[in-house]
Amino acid sequence: MSAGAAKIPVTVAEVTPVNELVTRFKFVRRDGGPMPTFSGGAHTVVEMNDKDRVRRNPYSIMSDPADRGGYSISIRRDDNGRGGSLFMHRQVRPGMEMVISNPINLFALDLRARKHLLLAGGIGITPFLAQIKQLAGMNGNFELHYSVRTTSLASYADELAANYRPRVHLYHDDRGEQIDLPALLDGQPLGTHVYVCGPKGMIAWVRKTATALGWPREAVHHEEFLAPASGKPFEVMLARSNKMIQVGEHQSLLEAIEAAGVEAPYLCRGGACGQCETDVLEYEGTFLHKDHWLTPAQCASGTKIMPCVSRFEGKTLVLDR
């Protein structure tokens, strides 16, 4: 199988500032054709040619899944990140040609649910924007609880409230408002599914509270893209390709493998989907496992690594790639 999902050559049609931190980008096909339909919760991997390196970052598609005219994503600027969001905010202009991937959904709605309870924190609103449009179009039963820092940073809150008011609940941190999660989870009818997307702490809080209240694991859905962490540079031997490569401080192992011209499978590039799982042939040192995929036993075994987010410190690392 080739690496990643099939690719779509696109043109940047619009770049729209949403507030001081968030900017929205709209992509249309370069050949003028329709985009593939997608399901709410799907993401696309955006390729960025940033000087001499290629970045590939996943972003949730926020536009209406039924609208095949183009895909929109919203990106929050992260001044301390690895640079992908800064590239998008500073370099990307309408008319620019880029490449994005076919939609991939790792955060799909469970269509059996009697009710969909959506919990968003900050920029975590983006997958829900598409899901809400999909649910509204099929008379789905949903409720959104959206936590924001301030009114001015509440991306799309006005639009959501205007269109779906009784089902949309807003919470402002600066006014001391917070979702009363135990009370909210407690009264839900059987067959409710809860979905959470937001900061790491929020996801952990929702999962923990739901578990303590007896919610089944299968009814609690979360999406968390990990950004690959920076770290000390290290050296890796790719046995099958017979190449020795260097992984830079702000580069992921997967990016370093790709930069060496070696094809490696991936989908989410965020430690969640399992596609890039790679066998370790030999090592002397310590793995810095960051993914959500490998089991603790697999991590301890020293035989697997997820190169999209995990790193290594030590003398030798030989991979089957």
Add this chain to the structure above:
Amino acid sequence: MLEGTIPSRPVYGALEIRPGRLHLIVADAEGAEAILDLAASAPPDFFAGAQIIYLPKKSGDKFVAGLEQLAPAQLYVGPSYEAALPRLRRVLAGAHMGLQVYLAGTEGLMGQAMLEATQAGIPHSAIQAEHRGSTVRRVQCVHCKGITEDVTHDPFRCAHCGLHLFVRDHYSRRIAAFQGVRVDAEDPGNIPESVERFR
């Protein structure tokens, strides 16, 4: 203990207390012993938030007093699964997320109660089940679709169409039954001796 043979054949564990707002316990016959065992590890207020639906079947009064002593919020003792079904459905219809379901006893009872709970919106993997007592099987004839209860012998005669069926380990949660297939389909009349496999 029933052993898993193929991946569709259900395997059962031992009931354990899980957090929840309401605890619904459905059991038949010796399944009561699993409830009593569960009680040994239950926190003091557990049964105050528990409802028990119990079908003694051949065990008669043997376990009823023991269950009463647990002082559950509700204890229903009924003559058959069919008789208990409207009540079970009523409990599920009014329940909220956080309901824990515990099943104990024969496979036929647990399978049917699990079906009700999953139809009410609980994932099957979140429902606990502990096998106790009889190993008789509920078997669906793949040909006429009729279900024969309490099958003890293999092959056996379908109670509906009369074909001689062998009992597979292939199990459907949606039908809450094992699959029965005509034993002499390729050589009509050549029916192996029936053996008591389930008691």
Add this chain to the structure above:
Amino acid sequence: MTVIFKEETFHDDFTFRNSPEAVKRFPFPFPEDSYMYSVNLEPHKSYRPGSVYERTFDVDEHYVSEMRDRARVLAEDPLRCQSLPHMTLAGWDLLELIMTSKAEEYPELFELHRDGTKWHWINRPLGIEQKFTFLDETTLPYGPMEYITRQTQGDFAVLDQRDDNLWMDAGMVTTQADWSLDFDIGMNFFEWHAPVPKAHEMGIFQRALKFLLNVQQGSPARRLNWTMTVYPLLDTSPENYHKWGVMKKDLTLENMGQMMHLRVELQTFFRLPRSNALVFPIRCYLIKLDELVTVPKWARRFHRVIRDLPTELATYKGFVTNRPKIVEWLSKYDDGAPTSPGIWPD
């Protein structure tokens, strides 16, 4: 290419035959002289013009008769087509995939005109013309999955994806190799494959599931599977096993070439866009042994495969009793010469 649709039956008088052209394009499933399970998945890309791999959904000379056979089976037993309530959206996805592919790849046979959600579908071989509203079930005579699969060869399993597994939650199954949709609906990937011997311990299903969970939109996959059937029976269902099982006894060395069929399933896998479900079409191709041995390479190789197949697999595939006879018959066509690699005739 103009397809001439044959009038033939898959029951009672069994008039099914392959034309010489159909034999030439038969998807012979053995790339080498022996067989063991493998995941053997590859991208479903257009390949070899004229072959069954050229189009997304192959339409061949048996189309009209196979659809008539499907309608007959459904009239006898409507439980062969079922869809759990949450799978309706996936049914629409499937309808769209099939209609758009067929209209594009067989413009002389099928037409689809779309104006927003107002769709107009023309199926010339079956004489069907339908105007309907996309995503509105009330505008079609059947549910969307049933509607379109009554017009498409092959069985269809529609799989919901959740909890890192695939769930068989809808399907149209009338040409199956002895499994029951009515019994298996609602099962996960491991459960509905439970009766398959050996493959579980070989880890085949773990690897296959991992692959299938990651099949993405626009990147379909395919594989072949096979078994053997006495008489050209498409409907070898467990439901009717008590009717067709006994027919296996009719097989003799004399009628082998006409009665015994290699049955090949072209299985494909597509990610569906709106529902995120995976559709798994299972297209059945039948070939009589008399037809198969017209290709000398296939005759030699098939003899070796059947002769050396592990007993468990011959039992599972349902021909262990007849195997000695089949091997004896096929041996006449195997002179021991080496065979060339790959599945295609020399």
